[in-house]
Amino acid sequence: MIFFDIALVVLVLLASISIVWTTLSAGMSPMPSSKKARDAMIQLLESAGEGSGVETGAWPVVDLGSGWGSLIIRLAIKYPKRQIVGYELSFLPWLVTLIIRKLLGLKNLTVYRQDFLKADLSASSLMVCYLFPAGMAALETKLTTEETTGRYLISNNFALPTLTAEKSIHLNDFYRSPVFRYRLG
Template structure:
């Protein structure tokens, strides 16, 4: 699983605890959340977690079954361009909280039972080279 923009690690660490046998990878550009989450990872000995201080738009992403993100509209636009420009994410699923990919139809949209009825978009990623 890869959290694209892992921030302070809230989601990343919840996933790592729920799935201790699965590798959980984060990409985070900002120094402070990255340092905090690295320290958290070490202190709580989360051995299945790896957090890169890298731009996920330009990094070579490992093959992952599941990509997760909670970005913003511009970030989703950039992510869509990235996912369409190479075959790295083929046969993966993308789950995006709150913001949709601008030009893709989600396979499913869920609504959280929270104050904003937050949408959760689920995409099955295609092979753009076909």
């Protein structure tokens, strides 16, 4: 019995160290978007391209920093015909997402344990994120070096440093937190 207790303590310790380590190196914890923010992101996602004649309804959705998967799992369930992709650096949140994907049989969900700043995002037309100011600056630098015409980025709470959002929603919360949508290119 004592062996299992020790094994459990070691496992919890390793998991905590892993999360703290990636939080420090990525600059952000895997904290999920709130339900209100998720709903606003989905609203902006569904209306992307509206009135422009561009049919975005079948575009894959890419979450840049998918954390524990709380957003991408919901999206994969809500849009079974759409490809949903997540990039996540942190091992444990990535693993948990992978296990839930398997348990729920979400074949339209792919999650990479990879730095999205080093990934080829050129085919990612509809991106979502919940990062932090330095992460948004790094993302803007990456996106300005790629062909981004007609692509969209939806960001929970944090703005891109120089680009102007085409639409934003202010949540009905204490801070009136913003969710931005950018039309890139």
